[in-house]
Amino acid sequence: MGDVTTPLPLNLQRGTYAPSGPNDKRTPCPVINSLANHGYINRTGRNIHASQLQAAINEVGLSRALGALLTNSIFNEQQDSKAVSMQKKPSLLARIWAIIRNPWIVMARFGMRRRDQVDSQGRKVLDLDQFAIPGIVEHDVSLSRCDHQQKEGNLVLQQDLVEDLLASSTDGKVLTVEDLAAFRKRRIQRQLDDNPGLKYGPQEHKTGCSELGLILGVFGNGKSIPCEYARALFKEERLPVKEGWRKHWLWTFGFLELFRSTKQVQTAIGIRL
Known part of the structure; x- marks a missing residue:
């Protein structure tokens, strides 16, 4: 008989370690993966909310300000560099208004989220394997x-x-x-x-x-x-x-x-x- 993979218990407590399964999504970063393997982030690695990721990052001792910068930056929409280069540069007032509406837009180049990547309630989400997109954080x-x-x-x-x-x-x-x-x-x-x-x-x-x-x-x-x-x-x-x-x-x-x-x-x- 071949090896049988034992499924993880559904009631694993937050903080309890279990290695990722073959269908779980993970990043190139061992620390982020560790947080998912301990259940501080969805163990499946799918549909992660910004608030969940920031709370997980704070769990290992990063300051709230640094955690907020890292999290909100990557939850920006991923930029198409070719399309951006062809766009007309917005006016100064338009740029100021954009920053007022979303201060994290100044870090837009670190965005990993696909356009309209939201959950059923309209909240922004991303999957952990999106950390592997070249040239953003990876x-x-x-x-x-x-x-x-x-x-x-x-x-x-x-x-x-x-x-x-x-x-x-x-x-x-x-x-x-x-x-x-x-x-x-x-x-x-x-x-x-x-x-x-x-x-x-x-x-x-x-x-x-x-x-x-x-x-x-x-x-x-x-x-x-x-x-x-x-x-x-x-x-x-x-x-x-x-x-x-x-x-x-x-x-x-x-x-x-x-x-x-x-x-x-x-x-x-x-x-x-």
């Missing part, structure tokens, strides 16, 4: 995925990359800023060799550095993260609660922390694009 040279141009695509977790990431630890106990910087430099070189269509410029590099900074700040002490935490996040896409991680209660990870941690990673990598 970028080449992921820590745990191939590039979208490659055969494997950018949604499939590559266990060999995760093992290489964990093996980057100098002492086998923690991954420091320097360890992670060295790993990203190796990933950049590997993708330059393996992907002729690689797109990795200053914006993609800054985004990649900010992702590392966020992981170090939210799940570590800002300068390192325990290997067992990183293994849970990247290999199982699980919040490392069993390993001892807890959300910071005395402070949240906001804009200032993100700026500082991003600069720290950029400095450690030391390359200019």
Whole structure:
């Protein structure tokens, strides 16, 4: 007899971990996937509301302001760059009025939502696999995925990359800023060799550095993260609660922390694009 997949219980409590199933939708981001696997986001990965995503992001310790910026930006309607370039530029008053009506429109280029993508009550929704749309938030040279141009695509977790990431630890106990910087430099070189269509410029590099900074700040002490935490996040896409991680209660990870941690990673990598 072949393997039988046991369906998940329908009454899984919010916060309880269960790995995603074959029909569930997920992102290229291990942290967002972990939130879905714990039920802080719809476990199916479908029809996610902005309020649900923002609450889930706050669950790991991001500030409400940073969570609001990230969430409301991606819930903008996805822009067709070719169509936008052909449109007549609106007047200054029209642009001011548009910003008054929707302040997040200034971040419109990060929009992932399809036109008229709403639920039965007219509320904006998106599916988690829309995070994989190239050139919005997703970028080449992921820590745990191939590039979208490659055969494997950018949604499939590559266990060999995760093992290489964990093996980057100098002492086998923690991954420091320097360890992670060295790993990203190796990933950049590997993708330059393996992907002729690689797109990795200053914006993609800054985004990649900010992702590392966020992981170090939210799940570590800002300068390192325990290997067992990183293994849970990247290999199982699980919040490392069993390993001892807890959300910071005395402070949240906001804009200032993100700026500082991003600069720290950029400095450690030391390359200019």
